[in-house]
Amino acid sequence: MAGFNRILIANRGEIACRVIRTARDMGYRTVAVYSEADADALHVRLADEAVPIGPAPVSESYLDADKLIEASRLSGADAVHPGYGFLSENADFARACANAGLTFIGPPPEAIELMGSKRLSKLAMEKAGVPCIPGYQGEDQSDDRLTAEAARIGFPLMVKASAGGGGKGMRLVDDPAALADALRAARSEALSAFGSDELILERAVQNPRHIEVQVFADDHGNVVHLGERDCSVQRRHQKVVEEAPSPFVSPELRAAMGQAAVNAARACAYRGAGTVEFLVDGDGNFYFLEMNTRLQVEHPVTELVTGLDLVEWQLRVAAGEKLPLTQDQIALTGWAMEARLYAEDPRHDFLPQTGRVLAWEVPHGPGLRVDHGLRAGQTVGPHFDPMLAKVIACGATRDEARRRLARAVEDTVLLGVKSNKAFLSGILRHPVFAAGDATTAFLSDHFADHPTLTPAPPPLRLRALAAALMHVGSARGIPGASGRVSWRNSTATPWHCRLDCDGEMHDLTLAVDSHAPHPRVTVRAGGETEVIELLEIAGDRCACLAGGVRRTIRFAFDGDVLHLDGPFGDIAFRDATRAAAGAAEDAAGSGRIVAPMDGRIVAIHAAPGDQVRKGQTLAVLEAMKMEHRLASDVDGTVAEIAVTAGDQVRIRQTLVTVAPTNA
Amino acid sequence: MPTLESRIDPNSAEFSANAQAMQAYIDAFRAIEAKVNEAAEAMRARYEKRGYIMPQDRLNLLLDPGSPFLEIGSLAGYKLHDDRDGTGAGGGCIAGIGHVSGIRAMVVVDNFAVKGGTISPTGLKKKLRLQEIALENKLPTVTLAQSGGANLAYATDVFIDGGRAFANQARMSAAGIPQVTVVHGSATAGGAYQPGLSDYIVMVKRQATTYLAGPPLLKAATGEVATDEELGGAEMHTQVSGVGDYLAQDDADGIRLAREIMAQLPWQEPRAEAPDFAEPLHPPEELLGVVPADPKVPYDCREIIARIADGSDYLDFKPEYDGQTVCGHIRIEGHPVGVIGNNGPITAAGAAKGGQFIQLCDQAGIPLLFLHNTTGFLVGTDAEQSGIIKHGSKMIQAVANARVPKISINVGGSYGAGNYAMCGRGFGPRFLFSWPNSRTSVMGGAQAGMVLRIVAEAKMRKAGAVDEDCLAAMERQTREMLDAQTTAIASTARVEDDGLIDPRDTRRVVAFALDICRAGDRRELTPNTFGIARF
Known part of the structure; x- marks a missing residue:
């Protein structure tokens, strides 16, 4: 049946890059699409061809099915990979592709449609014998009925948008009195996010784990599962760190959940890659949550423990091939863990961040993989999801994978845009997480006062380094300034320096020793003193000696703003010493x-x-x-x-x- | 180029004794600089309460952060005139060459925190020298003015030469060299013309006052009663009289405006690419211990050259012809330089060699560096008969007329006509700095005492009675007087050089000076006839 040669990737960012890589390796031609905001993006450069599809707002580009179909026509693509997000779970788009003679690399539209409705999917799962959380998914959406059903199910309960996903339109209600407000808020959010205000109610499982099973099905009646992923570390229902396998799942539980997931896939005549999400309580009871009818963000951890390429499987299945392996040929080896790098400021309520990427460097090493779509010089704008990259590590043991990932996250260099990397490293190094005991309550229980989430002024050492680098940077290229800071033939007095860090002003004085072999700066502020020796400055790296320890820190200038890769990720200082009065x-x-x-x-x-x-x-x-x-x-x-x-x-x-x- | 080898062992006892002696000289002049800063620092609380930024802080705010600064005349006026405590060093201002908004400029900051920033006769001499440097090297000038004006005790001494400073300002403006002045405080009477003759005037609100006659003199002269602000406040001058061009909210704002004004001048030099030169093979830090502590012990000046030349590379010129006058080609931070040094008195052959070398450098456009360590021209019958006057005159002619930039560093002694042949102050080197151990004099103190004794003794003998005690006293007094007046500190206090430097800074100072000369010589100005007038 469906033979295809040229795949249009109807997506952007890391997943577009990821799909292009495998498609190319398998010999397919690739076509990227891009909005005006993405003209210089990495995925555009990686693909063989690329088609502009309109202005920056996603509703007029990546979410516009007509433009994507037209892009396929223009480029001669004969297959479409939707990635995740955007139109990946849009049954109409899948149909439109089929109508245009394009192979849609994903499940049949009917399966998308069924699993896209929380209410209908739950009914179908109950029918198929997949365990579900007690709840209400009826058609009667009146407040009275929902209130009555809520009383029957009991509190605490979850109010969810039936069409929802990703935590939107979702409310936890502890108290019957709060139900009315929650219904109203969830409806309006659901309506604006998904175009439908249909709600379902579910009993809230307390402190559960979020464990999902990767399934694969072909057109020949074969369905297998590729083991589970533990995605319990979540913030407001957004996954932050994922791993495979789950530290909680025993072989028996794995077999049981795997079978349930396979049953779920069979029940909807599934094809391709899918994920069946379960909530698992402390006793090992698991409940069907939803099925994602696409490749998941966190699919790499499964790839690393199974040694398989899930995109390759997707393409094979879409081309009509049988699944490459049977269930008993699939083995899990070692451990893999993924952390999602977001452009957000964890110290200010995770406010999404924008800015120009001044430096971007991913770590390399055994067991490391970074999936991303980022390029230095590119702008992280407000139009897209703030996820920038996935840092993934594997190892023989969970602890090895965890250690490698923590290092890798810390060593990821992103300057110009604030990120959550310190928060990620804080999670990976947290004793509860390290012990494998994290449930979905982990972040709310253990990170309320965590330093990575608490605004604090930058330590003097960082301010001192910033001031010293500013002096070096400002003098760069001035004859006689090379290799020294503030050299003078006479006795100098300290320089006053005012740094603006996130709107906070920091005053300090710099005294420079002109005769030290390397620029040696003594910085004082409010009774504190810090001595920094700039041993070597090469490109965007500064090796400095402070507190008796030599360290290398990355930095970048953006006009009069200096970005440093500090202990909490990107930190920006502006030299306000000579700012205009007022x-x-x-x-x-x-x-x-x-x-x-x-x-x-x-x-x-x-x-x-x-x-x-x-x-x-x-x-x-x-x-x-x-x-x-x-x-x-x-x-x-x-x-x-x-x-x-x-x-x-x-x-x-x-x-x-x-x-x-x-x- | 051949690489110089050093015979000096930096681990020897001799080296460390030399270094110790040199360090004592350095400490002595650094202590004077520190004392001036301390005197200003003692006034910090008082001035900051009034909203003033301290002079040294003003300087740092004006300069590009991290940029180098070559201070000129930091000890000018030290213990001269009424400077009994030595805090008058600097002559009432901190001045030198630095970068403002990326533009190399002459920067003058009135040191109002010490002695009110009053200008002594030596202070004026320093200001005239600063103007000379600015004119010669085509350096825009930024002045942060706040001065009590001329020291009234010496008013008559500075009156006539003070006029020369204003004439220079007018000529700089006409030559096309912009001058920016921020008036931070009072600028009265004669002092009013310094900003008045500047091309750009920034005035600081509620601080700047400038008028020909202040309220007391006005009342005395005409009986009119007026306030400071009415007579010469910043707001009046920027809104009514038009004397001021830019109104600053405070000191910092004034300095910011000066930087903004400078940033508008299309004077930026192309930024230097990554430096393309080798550091000396023998570290400049060793210059501390290279020079024998006893000035009577001779040493090879190539030991100094080896520690300032790129890669310690040096092409000796006519080494076999005369060993006392050393000439050769080096590079300093990439600049080609013809260096002339002394290993002894200048002989007739040495003068001829030196004169020829200077002409060669002039022909090739290679700047000259003179490392003074000479007791003068060789004397004696042989010397006279060899035509030392003729040959010496040739070298002096060559020095005076060479068109290339000349830089002098007094590393030991600069005596007698040797000072002329080695491009002493009178020969207008573009820059002249001295090591703190050096001496400059027409002759040595001991020699002068001896000469006087011999002449007096002959006179006494003719008169019949020789008073040994009187002769001894005369010799001692002459020696002591000359020795005291010819030290590096005494010379620099009289502005006979541009300042004392730590020997370890020699390479950097010379490189910096060469950069200034080269940029100045390449700069094409847009002169006009009368300077910029404020209409």
Whole structure:
């Protein structure tokens, strides 16, 4: 049947790169698609050809099925790989591909459709004998019925969008009194995210593990499972760290869950790669959660323990081949672990981050793999999911994989954009995680006060290094400055330096020893002293001696902003020593409400002349798929509203001006 | 090029004794510099309370962070005139050559925190020298002004030469060399013309006052009563009189504006690529111990050359012809340099060799570096009969007329006509720095005492009675007086050089100076006839 030669990858980022790699290795031609925001992206360069599909907003590009079909026609592609996210679980798109004569590399549309509905899929699973969580997935969506069903199921319970995924439209309700609010919020979120406000209710399984089983099916009636992945480390239902196998799963439990997953796939006449997600309680009871009808983000951990290439299997199955292996030929060897690197600031409520990538370097070594779609010089914009890369490690034992991954995450260099790498390393090095005891409650139980999540001023050593590097950087190229900082033939006095780090000003003084063999800088701030010797500066690496230890740190300049790869990832310092007078007026409490990042204004909640209180929401900004409330930072009167709903705004753009009451 | 070998063992006792002696000289002049800084530091709390930024901090704020700075005349005026405690070193200002917004500039910061920044006669001499450097090397000048003006005790001494400073400013403006002045404090009467004659004037709000007559003099002269701000405040001058061009909110803002103004000048030099030269094979740090502690012990000046030349490479010129005057080609941080040093007195042959070498360098456009360590021209019947005057004059002619940049470093002694032949101050080297152990004099103190004694003794003998005690006292006084006046510190205090340097900095100072000369000589100015007038 379906022979194909040229595969269009209807996706972007790391997964597009990942699919292109295997497709190319198997001899297929590859076609990338890209929006205006991705013109310079890595996946565009990796593919044999690439087709522009429109403006930056994903709704007008990667989510526009017509453009993707047209791109296939233009490029002569005869197959489409949807990746994950975007249209990968869109049955209409799968049908549209078929209608256009394209091989859709994924399951049949009917399976997508069935598993896309939480309610219908649960009914089907119950029918197939797959254990499900007690709940309600009926058609009657009235508040009364849902309230009555909630009482029957018992609290705590979960309210979920039937069409949902990825934690959106999902609410945990502890108390019957909170149900009405939760229903309302979940409906509106579900409607805007998935176009359907259908809800289901489920009993909340307390402190469960999230364990999923990878299944594969072909058109010849074969279904196998490739073992499980433990994705229990989640933050607000978003997976953070995944591993295979699960430290919790015994061979017996694996066999039982595997069989249940295979049954689930058979029940929906599945084809290709799929994942059956289960919640597993402390006694080893497991419940069907949902089935993802696509390749998962975390598929590499399965690849590393099975030694298989899941994309290769997808292409073989799509080409009509039989599965390459039978169930008893599939063995799991060693351990694999994956951490998701996000452009977000864990110390400020995981706010998504944007910026230009000044340096990007992935670690190499035994057992390491990094899947990414990033290039230095590229801009991480607000249009896409903030996941930048997956760092994956395997080893003979769980601890070896874990150690390697922790090192690899720490050694990943990303400058210009804040990331969650310190948070990831904190997880990987946490004793509870190391012991294999992490459940879905792990992060909320153990990371509330974790240093990687708590804003703190940068340590003096980092500030000192920043100041020293700024002096070196500013003098670069000046005759006589090479290899020395602030050389002078006479007796010098210390330099004053003011650093702006995330809006906080840090004053320090620098005294330079002109005669030391390497630039030697003594930095003082508020009674503290730090001596730093810059041993070698080569490109974007600085080897320095501080506190008796030599370390190498990466840095990059972006105009007058210096980015350092600090203990908490990218940290940016701006030299504010010579800032214009009055520049400090932007501090909190000014009444000037600015956009915290690039995004779109979705709502304005104030009008000129309104009396507002500090903390009152004035506008809502949507960026990176999240809605951000922008609150007044003073009590006062709204003086000006510079934007209207629907406006695209830039970071630091003034949106609303409030005249403070007592000013 | 052949590489110089050193005969000096840095692990020897002799080396460490030499280094110790040199370190003592360095410590002595560093202590003076530190004392001036300490005197200013003692006033910090008082001035900062009034919103002023301290002079050294102003300098650092003005300069590009991390950039090098070649200070000129840090000891000018030391213990001269009424400077009894020595804090007058620097002559009321901190000045030198550094980079502002990427542009090499002459930078002058009035040291208002020490003695009110008043200008002594030596301070004026220093300012005139700074202007000379700026003119010769086409350096834009940034002045951060806040001075009590001329020291009234010496007002008559500085009155006429003070006019020369203003004339220089007008000529620099006409030559096309921009001058930026930030007025941080008072600039009264004569002091008002320093900013007035600048091409760009920044005035700091509520601090700057500039007028021909302040309120007291005005009341005395005409009876008019006026406030400081009405008479010459920054706001008045920027809004009404038009004397000021830019209004700064405070000291820091004024300096920021000066940097912004400089950044507008299309004076940036192409940034140096990665330096393409080798460091000396023999480390410059060893210059501490190369020179014998006893100035009477001779040494080979190639030991110094080996520690300042790129890769210690050196092509000796006519080494067999005369051993006392050493000439040769080296490079310093990539700059080709003809270096002339002394291993003894200058002979007729040495003068001829030196004169020829200078002409060769002039022909090839190679800058000259003079390492002074000479007791002068050789004397004696043989010397006179060999025509030492004729040959010496030839060398002096060559030195005076060579068109290439000349840089002098006094590394030991610069005596008598040897000082002229080696391009002493009178011959206008582009820069002249001294090691702290050096001496500059028409002759040695001991020799001068002896000469006086011989002349006086002959006179006494003719008169009939020789008073031995009187002769001894005369000889001692002459020797002591000359010795005291000819030390490196005394000479630099009189602005007879551009400053003392740590011998270890020699290579860097010379390289920096050569950079300045080269950039200046390459710079094409856009002169005008009358300078920029403020209409």
